Amino acid sequence: MIQNSFRKGLGDGTPIGLGYFSVSFAFGISAVAAGVPVWGAALISMTNVTSAGQFAGLSLMAAGASLAEQALTQFVINLRYALMSLSLSQKLDPAIGLLERLIMAFLNTDEVFAVASSQEGMVGRRYYYGLMIAPYLGWSAGTVLGAAAGSVLPAAARSALGIAIYGMFLAIIIPPAKKFPAVRRVLLLAVFLSCLIAWTPLSQVISSGFSIILCTLAAAGAGAWLFPREEAERQG
Amino acid sequence: MPDNFFLQVAVMAVVTYLIRAVPLALCRGRLQSRWLRDFLFYVPYAVLGAMTFPAVFSSTASPLSALCGVAAGIALAWMEKGLLTVAVAACAVVFIAERLL
Numbered sequence: 001m002i003q004n005s006f007r008k009g010l011g012d013g014t015p016i017g018l019g020y021f022s023v024s025f026a027f028g029i030s031a032v033a034a035g036v037p038v039w040g041a042a043l044i045s046m047t048n049v050t051s052a053g054q055f056a057g058l059s060l061m062a063a064g065a066s067l068a069e070q071a072l073t074q075f076v077i078n079l080r081y082a083l084m085s086l087s088l089s090q091k092l093d094p095a096i097g098l099l100e101r102l103i104m105a106f107l108n109t110d111e112v113f114a115v116a117s118s119q120e121g122m123v124g125r126r127y128y129y130g131l132m133i134a135p136y137l138g139w140s141a142g143t144v145l146g147a148a149a150g151s152v153l154p155a156a157a158r159s160a161l162g163i164a165i166y167g168m169f170l171a172i173i174i175p176p177a178k179k180f181p182a183v184r185r186v187l188l189l190a191v192f193l194s195c196l197i198a199w200t201p202l203s204q205v206i207s208s209g210f211s212i213i214l215c216t217l218a219a220a221g222a223g224a225w226l227f228p229r230e231e232a233e234r235q236g
Numbered sequence: 237m238p239d240n241f242f243l244q245v246a247v248m249a250v251v252t253y254l255i256r257a258v259p260l261a262l263c264r265g266r267l268q269s270r271w272l273r274d275f276l277f278y279v280p281y282a283v284l285g286a287m288t289f290p291a292v293f294s295s296t297a298s299p300l301s302a303l304c305g306v307a308a309g310i311a312l313a314w315m316e317k318g319l320l321t322v323a324v325a326a327c328a329v330v331f332i333a334e335r336l337l
Protein backbone atom coordinates (compact mmCIF):
# COMPACT_ATOMS: atom_id res chain seq x y z
CA MET A 1 0.00 0.00 0.00
CA ILE A 2 1.26 3.48 -0.89
CA GLN A 3 0.00 6.70 0.66
CA ASN A 4 0.05 9.01 -2.34
CA SER A 5 -2.64 11.69 -1.83
CA PHE A 6 -1.43 15.26 -2.31
CA ARG A 7 -4.42 16.64 -0.39
CA LYS A 8 -3.78 14.32 2.55
CA GLY A 9 -0.13 15.44 2.61
CA LEU A 10 -1.14 19.10 2.50
CA GLY A 11 -3.56 18.56 5.38
CA ASP A 12 -1.09 16.62 7.49
CA GLY A 13 1.53 19.33 6.92
CA THR A 14 -0.69 22.23 8.00
CA PRO A 15 -0.39 21.77 11.78
CA ILE A 16 3.39 21.43 11.34
CA GLY A 17 3.43 24.71 9.41
CA LEU A 18 1.47 26.48 12.16
CA GLY A 19 3.85 25.13 14.79
CA TYR A 20 6.85 26.24 12.75
CA PHE A 21 5.43 29.73 12.41
CA SER A 22 5.83 30.50 16.12
CA VAL A 23 9.32 28.98 16.33
CA SER A 24 10.61 30.79 13.24
CA PHE A 25 8.96 34.00 14.45
CA ALA A 26 11.25 33.76 17.47
CA PHE A 27 14.16 32.96 15.14
CA GLY A 28 13.42 36.13 13.16
CA ILE A 29 13.48 38.21 16.34
CA SER A 30 16.74 36.57 17.44
CA ALA A 31 18.36 37.15 14.04
CA VAL A 32 17.55 40.85 14.12
CA ALA A 33 18.81 41.09 17.71
CA ALA A 34 22.09 39.53 16.47
CA GLY A 35 22.40 42.23 13.82
CA VAL A 36 21.10 40.28 10.80
CA PRO A 37 18.67 42.23 8.55
CA VAL A 38 15.20 40.92 7.70
CA TRP A 39 16.26 39.61 4.26
CA GLY A 40 19.25 37.88 5.86
CA ALA A 41 17.03 36.10 8.36
CA ALA A 42 14.72 35.04 5.52
CA LEU A 43 17.71 33.78 3.50
CA ILE A 44 18.89 31.63 6.43
CA SER A 45 15.44 30.13 7.03
CA MET A 46 14.66 29.46 3.38
CA THR A 47 17.97 27.71 2.73
CA ASN A 48 18.38 25.79 6.01
CA VAL A 49 14.92 24.88 7.38
CA THR A 50 16.24 23.58 10.69
CA SER A 51 15.66 25.15 14.10
CA ALA A 52 18.61 24.08 16.24
CA GLY A 53 21.09 24.42 13.37
CA GLN A 54 19.93 27.93 12.50
CA PHE A 55 20.01 29.14 16.09
CA ALA A 56 23.46 27.62 16.50
CA GLY A 57 24.63 29.22 13.27
CA LEU A 58 23.33 32.58 14.43
CA SER A 59 25.11 32.41 17.79
CA LEU A 60 28.32 31.30 16.07
CA MET A 61 28.13 34.20 13.63
CA ALA A 62 27.56 36.57 16.54
CA ALA A 63 30.64 35.09 18.25
CA GLY A 64 32.72 35.64 15.12
CA ALA A 65 33.36 31.94 14.54
CA SER A 66 35.34 30.74 11.53
CA LEU A 67 33.75 28.96 8.56
CA ALA A 68 35.40 25.71 9.63
CA GLU A 69 33.87 25.99 13.11
CA GLN A 70 30.53 26.80 11.51
CA ALA A 71 30.73 23.75 9.24
CA LEU A 72 31.78 21.39 12.06
CA THR A 73 29.08 22.66 14.42
CA GLN A 74 26.38 22.32 11.76
CA PHE A 75 27.64 18.83 11.04
CA VAL A 76 27.50 17.76 14.69
CA ILE A 77 24.20 19.41 15.59
CA ASN A 78 22.43 18.18 12.45
CA LEU A 79 23.92 14.71 12.35
CA ARG A 80 20.63 13.31 13.64
CA TYR A 81 19.07 14.09 10.25
CA ALA A 82 21.35 11.47 8.75
CA LEU A 83 19.52 8.88 10.84
CA MET A 84 16.11 10.22 9.81
CA SER A 85 17.07 10.30 6.15
CA LEU A 86 18.38 6.77 6.50
CA SER A 87 15.04 5.71 7.91
CA LEU A 88 13.01 7.71 5.37
CA SER A 89 14.89 6.03 2.52
CA GLN A 90 13.25 2.76 3.61
CA LYS A 91 9.81 4.37 3.76
CA LEU A 92 9.67 6.10 0.38
CA ASP A 93 8.08 4.48 -2.64
CA PRO A 94 11.02 2.67 -4.32
CA ALA A 95 9.80 4.08 -7.65
CA ILE A 96 10.92 7.56 -6.52
CA GLY A 97 14.18 8.30 -8.30
CA LEU A 98 17.39 9.93 -7.18
CA LEU A 99 16.54 13.45 -8.34
CA GLU A 100 13.25 13.50 -6.43
CA ARG A 101 14.89 12.03 -3.34
CA LEU A 102 17.36 14.93 -3.48
CA ILE A 103 14.43 17.39 -3.51
CA MET A 104 12.63 15.60 -0.67
CA ALA A 105 15.77 15.54 1.49
CA PHE A 106 15.70 19.35 1.67
CA LEU A 107 12.65 19.32 3.93
CA ASN A 108 13.33 16.24 5.99
CA THR A 109 12.82 17.99 9.34
CA ASP A 110 12.09 16.25 12.64
CA GLU A 111 8.34 16.81 12.30
CA VAL A 112 8.00 16.09 8.58
CA PHE A 113 9.96 12.91 9.14
CA ALA A 114 7.76 11.96 12.10
CA VAL A 115 4.53 12.41 10.13
CA ALA A 116 5.85 10.66 7.01
CA SER A 117 7.04 7.74 9.14
CA SER A 118 3.66 7.39 10.83
CA GLN A 119 1.89 6.60 7.53
CA GLU A 120 0.80 3.06 6.90
CA GLY A 121 2.85 1.35 4.23
CA MET A 122 5.02 3.28 1.79
CA VAL A 123 4.99 7.05 1.22
CA GLY A 124 4.45 8.22 -2.36
CA ARG A 125 5.76 11.35 -4.06
CA ARG A 126 2.45 13.23 -4.18
CA TYR A 127 1.84 12.77 -0.47
CA TYR A 128 5.38 13.86 0.46
CA TYR A 129 5.29 16.95 -1.79
CA GLY A 130 1.95 17.93 -0.22
CA LEU A 131 3.46 17.40 3.21
CA MET A 132 6.42 19.71 2.42
CA ILE A 133 4.39 22.80 1.51
CA ALA A 134 2.86 24.15 4.75
CA PRO A 135 5.99 23.61 6.91
CA TYR A 136 8.14 25.50 4.38
CA LEU A 137 5.66 28.38 4.10
CA GLY A 138 5.18 28.57 7.86
CA TRP A 139 8.91 28.51 8.51
CA SER A 140 9.63 31.25 5.94
CA ALA A 141 6.72 33.53 6.77
CA GLY A 142 7.28 33.28 10.54
CA THR A 143 10.92 34.30 10.10
CA VAL A 144 10.12 37.35 7.98
CA LEU A 145 7.37 38.59 10.30
CA GLY A 146 9.46 37.92 13.42
CA ALA A 147 12.43 39.78 11.98
CA ALA A 148 10.19 42.67 10.91
CA ALA A 149 8.64 42.84 14.38
CA GLY A 150 12.11 42.71 15.96
CA SER A 151 13.33 45.57 13.75
CA VAL A 152 10.71 48.03 14.92
CA LEU A 153 11.06 47.26 18.63
CA PRO A 154 12.60 50.10 20.70
CA ALA A 155 16.30 50.03 21.57
CA ALA A 156 15.46 49.40 25.22
CA ALA A 157 14.18 45.95 24.23
CA ARG A 158 17.35 44.94 22.34
CA SER A 159 19.24 43.74 25.40
CA ALA A 160 16.25 41.71 26.55
CA LEU A 161 15.93 40.13 23.09
CA GLY A 162 19.48 38.84 23.29
CA ILE A 163 18.31 36.05 25.57
CA ALA A 164 15.47 34.89 23.25
CA ILE A 165 17.59 32.30 21.48
CA TYR A 166 18.71 30.77 24.77
CA GLY A 167 15.16 30.76 26.09
CA MET A 168 14.31 28.62 23.11
CA PHE A 169 17.22 26.28 23.71
CA LEU A 170 15.99 25.82 27.29
CA ALA A 171 12.50 25.00 26.01
CA ILE A 172 14.00 22.30 23.77
CA ILE A 173 16.37 20.65 26.26
CA ILE A 174 14.65 20.92 29.65
CA PRO A 175 11.52 18.77 29.09
CA PRO A 176 13.48 15.68 27.90
CA ALA A 177 16.07 16.30 30.63
CA LYS A 178 13.21 16.22 33.15
CA LYS A 179 11.85 12.99 31.69
CA PHE A 180 15.06 11.01 31.04
CA PRO A 181 17.78 10.88 33.75
CA ALA A 182 20.38 9.91 31.13
CA VAL A 183 19.58 12.99 29.02
CA ARG A 184 19.83 15.11 32.17
CA ARG A 185 23.31 13.74 32.94
CA VAL A 186 24.53 14.24 29.38
CA LEU A 187 23.20 17.79 29.43
CA LEU A 188 24.78 18.62 32.79
CA LEU A 189 28.11 17.16 31.66
CA ALA A 190 28.05 19.29 28.50
CA VAL A 191 27.20 22.41 30.52
CA PHE A 192 29.93 21.63 33.06
CA LEU A 193 32.59 21.11 30.39
CA SER A 194 31.51 24.22 28.51
CA CYS A 195 31.74 26.40 31.63
CA LEU A 196 35.03 24.77 32.59
CA ILE A 197 36.57 25.74 29.26
CA ALA A 198 35.10 29.25 29.24
CA TRP A 199 35.99 30.15 32.83
CA THR A 200 39.55 28.79 32.91
CA PRO A 201 42.72 29.61 30.91
CA LEU A 202 41.57 26.88 28.49
CA SER A 203 39.52 29.61 26.79
CA GLN A 204 42.83 31.15 25.63
CA VAL A 205 43.54 28.13 23.43
CA ILE A 206 40.04 26.81 22.61
CA SER A 207 37.68 29.09 20.66
CA SER A 208 34.00 29.18 21.63
CA GLY A 209 32.96 27.40 18.43
CA PHE A 210 35.45 24.58 18.91
CA SER A 211 34.54 24.34 22.59
CA ILE A 212 30.95 23.51 21.62
CA ILE A 213 32.14 20.69 19.38
CA LEU A 214 34.48 19.27 22.02
CA CYS A 215 31.83 19.41 24.75
CA THR A 216 29.24 17.78 22.49
CA LEU A 217 31.50 14.93 21.41
CA ALA A 218 32.59 14.31 25.01
CA ALA A 219 29.14 14.51 26.64
CA ALA A 220 27.19 12.61 23.95
CA GLY A 221 30.01 10.07 23.65
CA ALA A 222 30.06 9.50 27.40
CA GLY A 223 26.26 9.22 27.36
CA ALA A 224 26.26 6.57 24.65
CA TRP A 225 28.98 4.68 26.53
CA LEU A 226 27.61 4.98 30.10
CA PHE A 227 23.86 5.06 29.45
CA PRO A 228 23.05 2.79 26.51
CA ARG A 229 19.34 3.05 25.74
CA GLU A 230 16.92 0.16 25.90
CA GLU A 231 15.35 -0.87 22.60
CA ALA A 232 11.96 0.40 23.76
CA GLU A 233 13.35 3.91 24.30
CA ARG A 234 14.86 4.12 20.86
CA GLN A 235 11.58 5.08 19.28
CA GLY A 236 11.91 8.57 20.82
CA MET B 237 26.06 40.96 10.71
CA PRO B 238 29.48 39.38 10.00
CA ASP B 239 31.43 40.44 6.87
CA ASN B 240 31.29 36.90 5.52
CA PHE B 241 27.54 36.54 6.10
CA PHE B 242 26.85 34.94 2.72
CA LEU B 243 29.65 32.42 3.13
CA GLN B 244 28.46 31.57 6.65
CA VAL B 245 24.90 30.99 5.42
CA ALA B 246 26.16 28.98 2.44
CA VAL B 247 28.23 26.74 4.73
CA MET B 248 25.22 26.25 7.05
CA ALA B 249 22.88 25.41 4.16
CA VAL B 250 25.25 23.09 2.30
CA VAL B 251 26.33 21.10 5.36
CA THR B 252 22.74 20.75 6.59
CA TYR B 253 21.50 19.72 3.17
CA LEU B 254 24.23 17.15 2.56
CA ILE B 255 23.52 15.47 5.90
CA ARG B 256 19.89 15.09 4.86
CA ALA B 257 20.50 14.20 1.22
CA VAL B 258 23.41 11.76 1.24
CA PRO B 259 21.81 9.03 3.38
CA LEU B 260 18.46 9.42 1.61
CA ALA B 261 20.08 9.17 -1.81
CA LEU B 262 22.63 6.45 -1.11
CA CYS B 263 21.91 4.35 1.96
CA ARG B 264 19.28 1.69 2.33
CA GLY B 265 20.35 -0.09 5.53
CA ARG B 266 19.93 0.54 9.25
CA LEU B 267 22.92 1.65 11.32
CA GLN B 268 24.40 -1.42 13.00
CA SER B 269 26.32 0.35 15.77
CA ARG B 270 24.16 0.79 18.87
CA TRP B 271 26.77 3.13 20.30
CA LEU B 272 26.52 5.37 17.25
CA ARG B 273 22.71 5.41 17.40
CA ASP B 274 22.79 6.33 21.10
CA PHE B 275 25.48 8.93 20.46
CA LEU B 276 23.31 10.58 17.81
CA PHE B 277 20.36 10.56 20.21
CA TYR B 278 22.32 12.44 22.88
CA VAL B 279 23.94 14.93 20.49
CA PRO B 280 21.18 17.59 20.35
CA TYR B 281 21.01 17.92 24.14
CA ALA B 282 24.78 18.07 24.57
CA VAL B 283 25.24 20.64 21.82
CA LEU B 284 22.42 22.92 22.97
CA GLY B 285 23.58 22.71 26.59
CA ALA B 286 27.14 23.62 25.65
CA MET B 287 25.88 26.43 23.45
CA THR B 288 23.63 27.92 26.13
CA PHE B 289 26.03 27.86 29.06
CA PRO B 290 27.90 30.00 29.83
CA ALA B 291 27.22 32.11 26.67
CA VAL B 292 23.75 33.09 27.90
CA PHE B 293 25.27 35.12 30.74
CA SER B 294 26.82 37.54 28.26
CA SER B 295 23.77 37.74 26.01
CA THR B 296 22.18 40.72 27.79
CA ALA B 297 23.34 44.01 29.32
CA SER B 298 24.43 42.34 32.58
CA PRO B 299 25.05 38.79 33.84
CA LEU B 300 22.55 39.46 36.65
CA SER B 301 19.66 40.23 34.30
CA ALA B 302 20.63 37.19 32.22
CA LEU B 303 20.57 35.06 35.37
CA CYS B 304 17.01 36.23 36.08
CA GLY B 305 16.02 35.40 32.49
CA VAL B 306 17.63 31.95 32.67
CA ALA B 307 15.83 31.17 35.94
CA ALA B 308 12.49 32.12 34.41
CA GLY B 309 13.29 30.16 31.24
CA ILE B 310 14.24 27.00 33.14
CA ALA B 311 11.13 27.23 35.32
CA LEU B 312 8.77 27.60 32.33
CA ALA B 313 10.58 24.95 30.29
CA TRP B 314 10.28 22.62 33.29
CA MET B 315 6.52 23.20 33.12
CA GLU B 316 6.83 22.19 29.45
CA LYS B 317 5.68 25.49 27.96
CA GLY B 318 6.25 26.04 24.22
CA LEU B 319 9.38 27.49 22.61
CA LEU B 320 7.91 30.91 21.95
CA THR B 321 6.39 31.19 25.45
CA VAL B 322 9.68 30.36 27.16
CA ALA B 323 11.68 32.68 24.89
CA VAL B 324 9.31 35.64 25.27
CA ALA B 325 9.03 35.17 29.04
CA ALA B 326 12.83 35.08 29.41
CA CYS B 327 13.05 38.32 27.41
CA ALA B 328 10.33 39.95 29.50
CA VAL B 329 12.04 39.00 32.76
CA VAL B 330 15.37 40.39 31.50
CA PHE B 331 13.62 43.59 30.43
CA ILE B 332 11.99 44.04 33.83
CA ALA B 333 15.15 43.07 35.72
CA GLU B 334 17.16 45.69 33.87
CA ARG B 335 14.63 48.37 34.78
CA LEU B 336 14.53 47.38 38.48
CA LEU B 337 18.10 46.32 39.32
